[in-house]
Amino acid sequence: MKNCLGIINLSEEEMQIQELTSVRPIAGLPFAGRYRVIDFMLSNMVNGGIHNIGIFTQSKFRSLIDHIGSGKAWDLDRKITGVSVFNPAFNYNKIVQTHGDIEHFYQSLDYIKYASEDYVFLSRSYMICNMDLKKAFAEHLESKNDISIIYKKVKNEEKFYGLDTLNIGMNKLLISIGKNTGKKEKIDLSMEMYIMRKDILVRIIEESVESGNSNYLKQALFQELVNYKVGTCKYDGYLACINSNKNFYDANMDMLDMDIYKQLFNNERPVFTKVKDEPSTIYRENSDVKNSLVANGCDIEGEVKNSIIFRDVHIAEGTKVTNSIIMQRTKIEKNCSLNNVILDKYVVISKENILAGDKKIPYIVGKNLTI
């Protein structure tokens, strides 16, 4: 896939996940003990042989840029190509400010146009999966379609409501794209990943800006699809959509299921992330840890059950943590009890506190807070 450019579009829907995304985009959400959401798509691309990747951010890009850095962790600190981050530029001289992301792509169109690659893999970050992109790309080339959309056939559940669904006809060709209203039992869920020739994407962006019909790249794509031969490409592995608090919580908890864990983490296609040089986690004499995922650098004196513990977390003696997600560098002092809780980074829970949420509505403590 050397001949393919990767684009990750981070204008993502945050309405259902506001507490955790007030300080970062969805792409920057911590996930599975040491990762951020964007690591999965970046790793998919890198493992698929894509070495030229453009990340188109919206707002709140500070932490994301800190995370990506030079791209070293993904082997993307390349002299030739590598990773580029495009932040939206605000033109204060403009009389009319535009909404959406299409303007942003148009401003950076040179990057796409002048890249030496002939194809483009366009994606978002919030669909977490470990996908063999080489296979998908080969399928696209073989089909001779103009555009391929990747989808997964799923049993319809609440977590997929509101997402795009594909209506697929003969020869795996796309008939139309709709929204999942929850009426159907099984749906072909669009993973919002597209493979196409680069000049098609450029034409779609240019035409959309010219006609003024779309604010978003997604709208533009939908409008233009009728003009192209669009095929579909099926994905069968694990998929999580990080677009709501509940989905975020559930997807993290999914990692305690070894079958799912193995689908996401394997030696063949490893998931890369920024390294932190943390020492090993130390489990003290009176600690009691069961069925949990624990990252490096932690100091555990208390009890941990069915939980995801990120890097450099301290859980003091007498404290019980169950069914919870504890993010990086939080401190939980003595004799606390936490159940169905999400603690964001740098939170401090002072001694003898009891926090409890519900499996459906986990209790969330925002970044930097002390309780």
Next chain:
Amino acid sequence: MIKKEMVALILAGGQGSRLKGLTKNLAKPAVPFGGKYRIIDFPLSNCSNSGIDTVGILTQYQPLALNAHIGIGKPWDLDRTRGGVKILPPYMSEEGGRWFKGTSNAIFENIHFVDTYDPEYVLILSGDHIYKMDYMKMLKYHKEKKSEVTLGVIEVPWEDTYRFGILNTEENLKIYEFDEKPKNAKNNLASMGIYIFNWKKLKEYLIKDQENPDTNYDFGKDILPKMLNDGNDMYAYAFDGYWRDVGTLESLWEGNMEMLEKDSPLNIHDRTWKIYSRNANLPPQIITNNANVKSSMINEGCYIDGEVNKSVIFPNVKVGKNAQIIQSVIMPNVVVEDNAVIYKSIIGTNSVIKDGSVVGDKELKEITLISNEDNGLFE
């Protein structure tokens, strides 16, 4: 080339034969330590944290794993445009090729490397000790004392003095005598193998020493005593932190176990003086419902389904159901199959402990080493 005030040289060519099978395919500085590190990470991180950005590493014995580990020095932030880390192996020249004959000969053969940076001082380190030290404080002391050579020293228990190179000093820590492994020691300050030299002076002695037909090409035996006899001002710099030579299986095991103590003297979790290493970049460790982990350190990529007690587990280790690991050091990529039991052992990289086997001394007295041919790289 830009001038540097001080250049560090790490002697990393040693075999470490007292570590037995662990160093069969591996130089001693590359031996894994502390749950994720290799021994050389400590002096390298100390250099980086002290603000020393030019480091030469002298290699000789089994350098593959060491070279692969160091790479361009990225993990220690030593991948610099000017300076940075350089690996200095023995080499061929017009006069032919030769191995390094000893510690001082190794530096002698690399005089041109040091001269490139035209430094005032050189810091000579050994790549086989575990400690955290700010070398800049030592350099400040060296300058204040107007010393020609400053040696890092540490107080050792009087009963252990016979195992160390002891320095006899005056009240102001000026050295007047070297006492190598004394039977009746007059002092309990042991040399840590950390030296700061004024480069011009050292260079002069290195060149002179090569011409001496009786030389052992050794800092401790030749260079330092000669400098002292000639009346150069030499001072001891007393270091009061944690320092450990992990050159034997016993001391390697003990060093690992000390990290499990409540207020571990090494304090590896201290964020103000991080120890850097090449990171495995593996997913978090999994502690299953069957697991029972107490007083232990575990690293990423591990899958723990059995019992782990008072042990140090390196990255990517699998511990099967009903397996038991007691007071042991388990190096990277080891698989401990179901029902296996390990007592007080060091298990080398990439080993497999088969289902139901029992390894080590049940009485927890002797240390057992399991190592295989394939103990070099663990990337």
